[in-house]
Amino acid sequence: MKQVTVGKIADLLSVFRPAALVEDVDRLVAALASESGRVVEVTFPPAKEVLDVYQHRYDSSDEVRESRIGWELFFPALEDSDGRVGLLSVRAGELGAIVLVDETVELVLAALIRRPV
Secondary structure, three states: EEEEEEHHHHHHHOOOOOHHHHHHHHHHHHHHHHOOOEEEEEOEEEHHHHHHHHHHHHHHHHHHHHHEEEHHHHHHHHOOOOOEEEEEEEEEEHHHHHHEEEOOOOEEEEEEEOOOO
């Protein structure tokens, strides 16, 4: 486990620019700015375990599947990882994300962004 600031995660997200998520990532980064000093924990589970858990959640819950965007990048990132991935959750106001990062916490691999309802 490793602790990082929300500001560091916001910085990493700001260079994570997949076309389908740009507006949502920008909105999340802006919301996280007010909490940049807060610390979050990053865990490092095996990518295969994370894939199994989230594939099950995706398959079994319409609410999970429909309330988050980024699935099209999330699953391939896990499938392409041979070892462990960094996994963390950030929230700011009504926005939140489950973020996959590399083991050095220097690169966002994918993010599932929860849109406000």
